[in-house]
Amino acid sequence: MRHKNNEKSRKIIAAATKIFAKKGFYKAKVSEIAQEAGIADGTIYIYFKHKDDILIALFEEKMREVLDNMKKQISLESDPFAKIERFAYFHLKLIEDNKDMAEIIQVELRQSSKFMKNYQNKKFAQYLDLIGDIIQEGKEKGLISQDIIPGIAKRAFFGALDEMSRFWVLSKRRKYDVETAARQISSYFINGIKN
Amino acid sequence: MRHKNNEKSRKIIAAATKIFAKKGFYKAKVSEIAQEAGIADGTIYIYFKHKDDILIALFEEKMREVLDNMKKQISLESDPFAKIERFAYFHLKLIEDNKDMAEIIQVELRQSSKFMKNYQNKKFAQYLDLIGDIIQEGKEKGLISQDIIPGIAKRAFFGALDEMSRFWVLSKRRKYDVETAARQISSYFINGIKN
Amino acid sequence: MRHKNNEKSRKIIAAATKIFAKKGFYKAKVSEIAQEAGIADGTIYIYFKHKDDILIALFEEKMREVLDNMKKQISLESDPFAKIERFAYFHLKLIEDNKDMAEIIQVELRQSSKFMKNYQNKKFAQYLDLIGDIIQEGKEKGLISQDIIPGIAKRAFFGALDEMSRFWVLSKRRKYDVETAARQISSYFINGIKN
Amino acid sequence: MRHKNNEKSRKIIAAATKIFAKKGFYKAKVSEIAQEAGIADGTIYIYFKHKDDILIALFEEKMREVLDNMKKQISLESDPFAKIERFAYFHLKLIEDNKDMAEIIQVELRQSSKFMKNYQNKKFAQYLDLIGDIIQEGKEKGLISQDIIPGIAKRAFFGALDEMSRFWVLSKRRKYDVETAARQISSYFINGIKN
DNA sequence: GATGAATGAGTATTCATTCAT
DNA sequence: CATGAATGAATACTCATTCAT
Numbered sequence: 001m002r003h004k005n006n007e008k009s010r011k012i013i014a015a016a017t018k019i020f021a022k023k024g025f026y027k028a029k030v031s032e033i034a035q036e037a038g039i040a041d042g043t044i045y046i047y048f049k050h051k052d053d054i055l056i057a058l059f060e061e062k063m064r065e066v067l068d069n070m071k072k073q074i075s076l077e078s079d080p081f082a083k084i085e086r087f088a089y090f091h092l093k094l095i096e097d098n099k100d101m102a103e104i105i106q107v108e109l110r111q112s113s114k115f116m117k118n119y120q121n122k123k124f125a126q127y128l129d130l131i132g133d134i135i136q137e138g139k140e141k142g143l144i145s146q147d148i149i150p151g152i153a154k155r156a157f158f159g160a161l162d163e164m165s166r167f168w169v170l171s172k173r174r175k176y177d178v179e180t181a182a183r184q185i186s187s188y189f190i191n192g193i194k195n
Numbered sequence: 196m197r198h199k200n201n202e203k204s205r206k207i208i209a210a211a212t213k214i215f216a217k218k219g220f221y222k223a224k225v226s227e228i229a230q231e232a233g234i235a236d237g238t239i240y241i242y243f244k245h246k247d248d249i250l251i252a253l254f255e256e257k258m259r260e261v262l263d264n265m266k267k268q269i270s271l272e273s274d275p276f277a278k279i280e281r282f283a284y285f286h287l288k289l290i291e292d293n294k295d296m297a298e299i300i301q302v303e304l305r306q307s308s309k310f311m312k313n314y315q316n317k318k319f320a321q322y323l324d325l326i327g328d329i330i331q332e333g334k335e336k337g338l339i340s341q342d343i344i345p346g347i348a349k350r351a352f353f354g355a356l357d358e359m360s361r362f363w364v365l366s367k368r369r370k371y372d373v374e375t376a377a378r379q380i381s382s383y384f385i386n387g388i389k390n
Numbered sequence: 391m392r393h394k395n396n397e398k399s400r401k402i403i404a405a406a407t408k409i410f411a412k413k414g415f416y417k418a419k420v421s422e423i424a425q426e427a428g429i430a431d432g433t434i435y436i437y438f439k440h441k442d443d444i445l446i447a448l449f450e451e452k453m454r455e456v457l458d459n460m461k462k463q464i465s466l467e468s469d470p471f472a473k474i475e476r477f478a479y480f481h482l483k484l485i486e487d488n489k490d491m492a493e494i495i496q497v498e499l500r501q502s503s504k505f506m507k508n509y510q511n512k513k514f515a516q517y518l519d520l521i522g523d524i525i526q527e528g529k530e531k532g533l534i535s536q537d538i539i540p541g542i543a544k545r546a547f548f549g550a551l552d553e554m555s556r557f558w559v560l561s562k563r564r565k566y567d568v569e570t571a572a573r574q575i576s577s578y579f580i581n582g583i584k585n
Numbered sequence: 586m587r588h589k590n591n592e593k594s595r596k597i598i599a600a601a602t603k604i605f606a607k608k609g610f611y612k613a614k615v616s617e618i619a620q621e622a623g624i625a626d627g628t629i630y631i632y633f634k635h636k637d638d639i640l641i642a643l644f645e646e647k648m649r650e651v652l653d654n655m656k657k658q659i660s661l662e663s664d665p666f667a668k669i670e671r672f673a674y675f676h677l678k679l680i681e682d683n684k685d686m687a688e689i690i691q692v693e694l695r696q697s698s699k700f701m702k703n704y705q706n707k708k709f710a711q712y713l714d715l716i717g718d719i720i721q722e723g724k725e726k727g728l729i730s731q732d733i734i735p736g737i738a739k740r741a742f743f744g745a746l747d748e749m750s751r752f753w754v755l756s757k758r759r760k761y762d763v764e765t766a767a768r769q770i771s772s773y774f775i776n777g778i779k780n
Numbered sequence: 781g782a783t784g785a786a787t788g789a790g791t792a793t794t795c796a797t798t799c800a801t
Numbered sequence: 802c803a804t805g806a807a808t809g810a811a812t813a814c815t816c817a818t819t820c821a822t
Contacts, residue, residue, distance in 0.1 A: 558741055
């Protein structure tokens with residue numbers, strides 16, 4: 001897994017994103033990814049030791065991007081509730097703009113824990129913690145009820161957005177626009193937890 | 196080809212539930228399921244035409260049970276908010292009591308849409324609609340704000356519960372007990388949508 | 391490596407003997423062996439876990455036969471020198487009659503120690519010991535000089551026969567007949583070690 | 586394509602000797618040899634057209650050395666029996682001093698005839714003929730029985746030494762020292778063929 | 781000449797599915 | 802109906818060899 005050439009590594013991940021989204025990890029052939037990337041089958045193995053490693057690297061790369069982007073978005077607001085709204089909007093926007101990536105994270109991330117025993121998805125935990133931190137902040141500022149348990153609330157909020165994403169990813173056509181969905185979901189949540 | 200009322204059919208599904216939960220659909224071998232069921236490999240093909248069909252039948256059977264059970268629970272309450280609380284509690288209780296089933300629905304249901312192109316998960320839609328119907332009822336009774344879009348709200352609520360389940364399914368130890376989680380999540384939601 | 395059906399197991403070994411002799415272990419394809427045996431590729435893996443295991447089983451089977459046969463031959467003589475002569479004759483005869491087997495033992499047995507780290511060729515050691523025991527007996531009867539070290543002598547005698555075999559195996563045409571070669575080699579040896 | 590006098594060519598052969606001895610020809614990777622030689626993979630192909638050619642060149646170089654050395658040793662004696670004793674001693678000494686080379690010649694030379702259809706090992710034939718010539722000389726001088734067939738005797742003697750070598754090459758610890766083994770084996774042979 | 785990234789032909793092994801008993 | 806031995810299509814991965822730099 002030499003990484004002399006990062007450009008090719010990214011090309012492979014981009015191709016894999018497309019193929020995994022279309023076929024799913026198990027049905028995707030390494031040779032298809034190679035073809036999509038415009039390289040030879042063997043070249044993939046210069047950059048990734050196993051097929052599994054492509055998926056892991058894909059997650060890490062995508063999650064890093066998502067995480068960085070979301071941190072930036074949140075930092076633009078100071079009010080915890082505004083942060084939550086922004087989180088909802090940009091999360092759903094991201095799904096809309098990156099359907100392939102969303103599908104993989106939706107579908108494959110779920111089974112990942114099964115075939116990647118030792119792979120700890122730290123990036124995902126950090127992403128959830130962005131919400132947890134906002135809630136904590138809200139509690140400290142007296143905006144959010146002291147009864148709220150951040151560990152449950154962050155999952156409830158993420159799950160609400162995530163289920164919406166899944167619906168979109170698996171549907172052919174998009175019912176409800178991003179703005180509406182984001183506004184509704186963040187509104188339920190904010191009203192649900194505010195003091 | 197399927198003989199739905201057969202006892203052996205259920206034995207196979209029970210075995211498959213265990214094996215799919217442990218290994219995931221793709222890594223589970225038909226021969227393992229046969230062994231777990233105490234029958235010969237070939238016997239499985241008397242009851243199911245393909246490996247995929249076992250998973251589909253498994254979903255249908257489990258979802259039917261879940262659906263029937265949840266309908267019964269909901270009917271015991273007349274107040275929409277009480278129904279929501281009961282839904283949350285019994286959904287999470289179900290996960291706790293049926294870890295194997297939960298894991299399969301969590302993990303494999305996601306990829307199912309990929310390999311089962313033509314499989315329409317009607318039972319799952321009906322399950323979601325249980326929530327949608329409660330919300331509709333709440334709106335009609337003036338308990339829930341008219342702004343709430345049931346198609347979004349039902350997914351937000353289900354997603355919140357589902358993410359909690361996923362956390363439990365993938366964690367070794369169970370943080371937060373069922374009652375607490377159910378109370379918190381239904382409370383956010385009810386407060387979030389009530390008039 | 392179930393062995394329900396010994397007949398098929400032997401059929402595979404017979405086919406492997408032919409193919410390994412023709413191509414060598416590394417160049418022999420499992421599919422060729424299957425074809426030669428008149429079975430499907432996958433069937434081989436019902437009887438042998440790996441390609442390596444075919445070679446190991448082949449050795450064990452052939453060496454058992456060779457060993458049993460040679461023990462019988464030796465027991466027909468009571469004089470140690472007559473035993474040595476008989477050993478030489480039947481060893482070379484065996485090579486002549488089983489060219490494929492001889493070639494594999496000649497060629498592949500040598501490299502076997504390399505890829506089969508843990509495979510201890512006990513049968514071969516027992517074969518060598520047949521000679522060692524004769525020498526020991528000869529020493530005890532005062533027919534063979536006390537200076538002779540059986541551990542060296544048995545290898546010298548076997549090596550002499552073996553080199554002759556190798557010459558035959560690798561040559562197109564057979565120079566020197568079995569009787570002549572056996573007589574010459576056992577004669578050098580007997581005269582060389584007798585008291 | 587080969588540049589025989591090149592220093593790099595020898596460096597590659599030296600590296601190959603080490604790697605082939607450790608892993609065997611088929612399991613040795615060209616890249617490993619390159620690394621051992623401290624050069625790039627592609628450089629090997631400037632000096633050798635195929636992996637096979639490295640083995641052939643290795644044989645030729647080693648056998649030339651061995652042959653030259655043995656010729657020199659033999660020429661130091663005038664008595665045929667003394668020559669035989671010296672041959673035995675220096676053959677076994679060579680094995681002891683060059684374990685890697687010995688292992689390759691022992692193990693890989695055997696299979697070489699298989700993958701190198703057209704490779705005629707003339708050097709090896711010349712080596713055997715050194716013994717054949719001594720026997721011929723002995724017969725002419727009346728020291729060796731006229732019944733002895735040099736073509737068989739030379740192989741018997743070489744085979745005896747060779748089997749001893751093989752035992753040493755494949756054993757972890759060396760039983761019997763070189764002097765003892767050489768004395769024993771040449772003694773059997775000389776006594777066995779003398780007039 | 782030297783490099784080493786890229787190539788792609790080659791193959792052992794797996795496992796869902798079949799079917800003769 | 803039940804069996805389980807047999808099938809053979811399918812595919813991840815390796816590594817000798819090439820060739821642009």
